[in-house]
Amino acid sequence: MLFRSAELLVRWSTRDFGVVSPAEFIPMAEQTGAIELLGRQALHSAARLAAELRERGRSMPVAVNLSPKQLLNTSFERIALHACQRHGIEPSALELELTESALADPSVYPLLARLRRSGFGLALDDFGTGYSSLSHLLNLPFQKVKIDRAFVREALQNPKSLVVIRGTLDICHGLGLTTVAEGVETEEQFALLSDLGVDEFQGFLLSRPIPQDDWLNQLSAA
Numbered sequence: 566m567l568f569r570s571a572e573l574l575v576r577w578s579t580r581d582f583g584v585v586s587p588a589e590f591i592p593m594a595e596q597t598g599a600i601e602l603l604g605r606q607a608l609h610s611a612a613r614l615a616a617e618l619r620e621r622g623r624s625m626p627v628a629v630n631l632s633p634k635q636l637l638n639t640s641f642e643r644i645a646l647h648a649c650q651r652h653g654i655e656p657s658a659l660e661l662e663l664t665e666s667a668l669a670d671p672s673v674y675p676l677l678a679r680l681r682r683s684g685f686g687l688a689l690d691d692f693g694t695g696y697s698s699l700s701h702l703l704n705l706p707f708q709k710v711k712i713d714r715a716f717v718r719e720a721l722q723n724p725k726s727l728v729v730i731r732g733t734l735d736i737c738h739g740l741g742l743t744t745v746a747e748g749v750e751t752e753e754q755f756a757l758l759s760d761l762g763v764d765e766f767q768g769f770l771l772s773r774p775i776p777q778d779d780w781l782n783q784l785s786a787a
Contacts, residue, residue, distance in 0.1 A: 572628040573611040604635045608648040615658035628660040633667035660686035681706035714748025
């Protein structure tokens with residue numbers, strides 16, 4: 566298996582309730598303001614992992630998800646650059662993922678341009694849902710587009726989902742953007758999407774979320 570990148574995932578395990586889903590604790594963190602601290606910690610963890618990969622001779626970008634509220638913080642650019650400096654990596658070693666809900670406020674557009682000029686990779690996550698707009702692909706400096714798992718899940722059964730995926734691939738490849746299929750869980754999905762021309766894949770078929778040390782050991786053995 567060829568790994569082209571890694572994605573840092575935040576998980577919360579509690580003594581009383583076990584593992585709490587990100588769908589539960591991320592909105593809670595945003596409501597309480599804790600998302601700023603959580604997001605900063607995630608950036609540093611991703612930068613630390615990128616440095617570890619470089620030391621092992623397996624340099625690849627590490628993706629980290631951003632909250633819309635992080636982007637509205639006027640200090641975010643400084644925070645992201647500081648994470649890179651502290652761990653001795655170039656900004657290009659990090660790929661910043663954001664959903665289209667983060668683009669609802671146009672005030673973040675100049676920030677995205679500055680982040681890209683600094684060398685950070687930018688990926689548009691969950692494309693096809695929420696605030697989807699083709700203008701985001703035309704006017705913002707994304708390098709990668711991740712097709713939402715909802716379309717991948719229905720690709721074999723729903724002809725309309727297949728049309729959306731084909732159209733997305735045509736547009737993205739025409740614009741020189743890398744495409745990623747999210748939520749790939751079966752060999753049949755993988756084969757279909759490969760034939761359609763998807764560039765990269767993510768999902769349980771390839772790897773479930775695993776602890777960082779376990780993944781690094783798996784990578785070393787590959």
